[in-house]
Amino acid sequence: YAVSRRTILSGSGALLAGAALWPRPLQAASAPYELVAGTGRQRLAFDGAERLARTWCYNGTVPGPLLRYRVGDRLDVAFTNRLPEPTSVHWHGLRPPNAMDGAAPLTQPPVAPGETMAYTFDLNDAGTFWYHTHFRSFNQQDRGLYGVLVVDEAEPPAVDRDLVLVLDDWVVDAAGRVSQTFGAIHEWAHAGRLGNVVTMNNADDIRLPVRAGERLRLRLVNVANAQVFALAFSGHETVVIAEDGEPVPPRRQSDVEPLVLAPGQRVDVILDATAAPGSEHAINGLTLTGEISFGRVVYAGEAAPEGRSGGPVVPLAPNARPTLDLEGARRIPLAMEGGAMGRMRGAVLGGTMMNMRELVSNGRVWALNGVAGDMAEPLVTLKGGETVIVEMTNDTAFPHAMHLHGMHFREVEREGRTVTDAPWRDTVLMGAGERVVIAFAGEGPGRWMFHCHMIEHMAGGMMTFVEVE
Ligand code: C2O
Ligand code: CU
Structure with missing residues (x-):
């Protein structure tokens, strides 16, 4: 390389001081925040040099702007699509009303090029979340359509x-x-x-x-x-x-x-x-x-004069969660099949049973309960407040990260062992061949996607939805 090690170090230093550490997070004001999906270029630092990657991005950067709120604020985003294809914005981990979930085409038609859409809902959960495209994600998300969304606690822990x-x-x-x-x-x-x-x-x-x-x-x-x-x-x-x-x-x-x-x-x-x-x-x-x-x-060479290290770590206040009735819950099996080295011989797509060749020609290689992601029928329909247990069996040669929209769940069993007091999560990692049982309760009414967050697996058929009445 023509650049010295020193230049490289100061180069990535500049990068860090810029987008990388977000020293001045964007505080979303009360006015609608304008979020624009478009094409752009993003500086990356790898192999000792700075590179420009062609991207699809929000407001010109990858990740998109850090959206930062305080719990109880209202998210008010005026979204505009300046991409050459339709798109949508999903608020991963948050629990908005169904129409604001951004899971196109299930919860809204995708936003066409040149069109706008207002996403507005109350932020009742504090924590670290993110937002990303939910339309042709295998293409759009990997090109860079994602950003981080932080909702600060009413009393955030004291940190430097x-x-x-x-x-x-x-x-x-x-x-x-x-x-x-x-x-x-x-x-x-x-x-x-x-x-x-x-x-x-x-x-x-x-x-x-x-x-x-x-x-x-x-x-x-x-x-x-x-x-x-x-x-x-x-x-x-x-x-x-x-x-x-x-x-x-x-x-x-x-x-x-x-x-x-x-x-x-x-x-x-x-x-x-x-x-x-x-x-x-x-x-x-x-x-x-x-x-x-x-x-x-x-x-740094100098210590912080009044650093806060060493103090007690105080637990954060939990977000409001429903109560789970594990005894009375319906149990729904979820067989995850397909992929290379898998045993799947065929699956239903568009109401038709297809063999692997036919599935592949339709871009599908995975299935849940024998259905290759055609999204025609919900996995389960439940009432608000009703608990459902989903018994997931990963009968494939790959790990999967199952993600539920609109509600969080708790793991109650893994590999035949009961799990107690598992955290509430929105995404769970399962190893190849593993069996994981989760429980959740119906919250906001509507159709909520449930899919593998390995985006190519979702696109390839590992997706379904649950319907809350
Ligand atoms: Cu983070 Cu359905 O997505
Ligand atoms: Cu997967």
Whole structure:
């Protein structure tokens, strides 16, 4: 390379100071916030250089603007589509009225090019959420149509800095260009579209600057199409305080116990900067494809004068949740089948039983209960307040990340063992061959999508919906 190591370091430093650490988060005002989907270019830092990736994005950046509110605020987004194809915006993990869920075409017609749509609803849950396209997602989401949405607690915990860390992966060709090819059925039938470059806040070797004595709140968000990330901050204990936005009893993790995030999942942790000024500590990672490094935590030479590290970690106030009636609940089996090396011989699509060849020619390779995602019938119809138990069996050779819209669920059984007090989540990771049983109760009326968040699996048939009356 013609650039020296020094230039590279200062280059990614500039990148960090810009979009990457979001030092000045956008505080959504009371006036409608204008969100525009369009085409653009995004700076990424990988392989020691800055690259420009062609993207589809919100308000010109990937991730899109950090939308930040306080619990009880009203989200009021005036959305405009300036893309060459229809799109929609889904508010992942939030519980809006069904018509605001953005799951086109189930809950709304997609927003046509040049059209606008107002998304408005009350933000009753605090936590770390995200928003993303929900139309032709295998194409649109991977091109960059996603952003992070933070709803601050009424009384946020006292920290020195509150940082969003976005985990993503990119398919990069030999010349260092971000690939613009999406939708290969071969990828759909396997793990999904996995990148060969992994980034945290758009850099493959992040420098996370801290000062000794600081207490950080890190909000980790996995926006990748299909990649599962595990990561650990060497030399640092972390305390998990929320998963998928929902507070959990603070849980200490050593620097070798990884934080695991399936696509769509979020984890909030408290990290106390207890190491020595001037020291550096690797952020170690593991993906479905192997070991990686995300970069380093880099300590300034001087300690923070009045850092908050070392104080007690106070649990966050939980969001309002329904009560589950596990005894009285209906039990619904959900057989997950298909994909490469799977046993599936055929499935129903558009009311017709098709063999694998016919399915593949229709872009389908996965099925739930023998239906390849035709979205004709709900998996289950339930009443508001009614508890349903879904017994999911992953009879495929791949992991899946099942995500439910509009409601969160609790795991009640995994691999035949009863699970008690599991956190409320909106996305659950299941290994190949695993059986996971979840329970949820009907909340807002409407049709809510239930699908694998490995986007190519969803597109390839691993999707259904539940209907709340
Ligand atoms: Cu994050 Cu149906 O999506
Ligand atoms: Cu999947």
